[in-house]
Amino acid sequence: MSSFPRTIYLDNAATTFPKPPEVIRTMLEDYEHLGVSPGRGSYDLAVRAEELVAQARRQINDFFCGYDPDRVIFSYNATDALNTLIFGLVKRGCHVVSSRLEHNSVLRPLHYLKEQGIIDLDLIPFDSDGFVHPEDVKKVIKRETALVILTHASNVLGTIQPVQEIGLVCRELDVPFAIDISQSAGIIPIDMKAWHLDAIAFTGHKSLLGPTGIGGLVLRDGLDVRATRFGGTGVDSYSLAQTADYPQRLEAGTINILGVIGLSAGLRHISQLGLQNIYFHEMGLLTRLRDGLAAFKRLRLYCADSLSNHLPLLTLNIEGMNSADLGAILDGDFNISVRTGLHCAPLVHQDLGTSPNGGVRFSLGPFNTSEDIDAVIEAFGTILGSF
Ligand SMILES: Cc1ncc(COP(=O)(O)O)c(C=O)c1O
Known part of the structure; x- marks a missing residue:
């Protein structure tokens, strides 16, 4: 396993990884x-x-x-x-x-x-x-x-x-x-x-x-x-x-x-683990992520103000940047795995006005930590600072 670089895996809505x-x-x-x-x-x-x-x-x-x-x-x-x-x-x-x-x-x-x-x-x-x-x-x-x-x-x-x-x-x-x-x-x-x-x-x-x-x-x-x-x-x-x-x-x-x-x-x-504990753990991380990213003016978060009736995932775009390019930078420069594009839900993106570019989705799982979230926020600081 040590030959695999440590990845911050944030594509749990596609499939949870790793498995227990x-x-x-x-x-x-x-x-x-x-x-x-x-x-x-x-x-x-x-x-x-x-x-x-x-x-x-x-x-x-x-x-x-x-x-x-x-x-x-x-x-x-x-x-x-x-x-x-x-x-x-x-x-x-x-x-x-x-x-x-x-x-x-x-x-x-x-x-x-x-x-x-x-x-x-x-x-x-x-x-x-x-x-x-x-x-x-x-x-x-x-x-x-x-x-x-x-x-x-x-x-x-x-x-x-x-x-x-x-x-x-x-x-x-x-x-x-x-x-x-x-x-x-x-x-x-x-x-x-x-x-x-x-x-x-x-x-x-x-x-x-x-x-x-x-x-x-x-x-x-x-x-x-x-x-x-x-x-x-x-x-x-x-x-x-x-x-x-x-x-x-x-x-x-x-x-x-x-x-x-x-x-x-x-x-x-x-x-x-307890379903409630899973929910609170992942939603706590989502709140940390949403609040941390909300400070960046050029980010467009597709997320209601309230996180009640919400699952631990967040889709966003950087204004003027292709979602696939942002995903490639997160992966290549920061080892952060996310899902870009239309997420197999084309009508949602049509109605959000994000088609055909789609968006970048961060989805949390039971193995994510607050350090993972802080690394994402830091990565956005670097990316947005350099454009
Ligand atoms: C809402 C929703 N429905 C259906 C599916 C399809 O799941 P599977 O690929 O396991 O059939 C997904 C997977 O991304 C999904 O998010």
């Missing part, structure tokens, strides 16, 4: 001893591997206050989960509501369906602080609306959306409501029942502290999602039709057991 050592250790140990195909064979090892997967489903169901561990569906990542959900719910002629805050993982499947003439789509706006409003959702819902799908928190602005209020609107109007919790899961509590959520899509490798290649859906009991991929499930093998029961209906093929082991270890690590 216990997560890596557990992945190595459990995969070494139990890395067989779960849910298929009847020999002891396969049964134990299946129990490990079942235990992870229970853990995830508890973590998100879901309805039933069998309604926890594993996927490769949030993008995969969102595709499974969207394509499995919509029908020709239906209407979908989403927002201009979304990541391409939601926008692109919906755009494709709209271009194919399969769905009618409304994308509601966000206000100047970065929030969508329940009234705007209510206004566009109609008889044909088959799904309202929104990001829980913007991956560009960090704003946490009022999903509980929107959940209530959807429940009253009897429309399924799903949220993309890619950014929020592992930083703030998520309660499917209290928030009237019909589905959530998560990814394992961001703040849930697991590896890449694992994510999933949690579905409310009674929400029926059609299978859009077909194959072996280890059950009902006599039938040429896809298994109807959950979770196998939506899990064609061998699941990523190494990913499940890592995700489960990540969740255990979060429980040990």
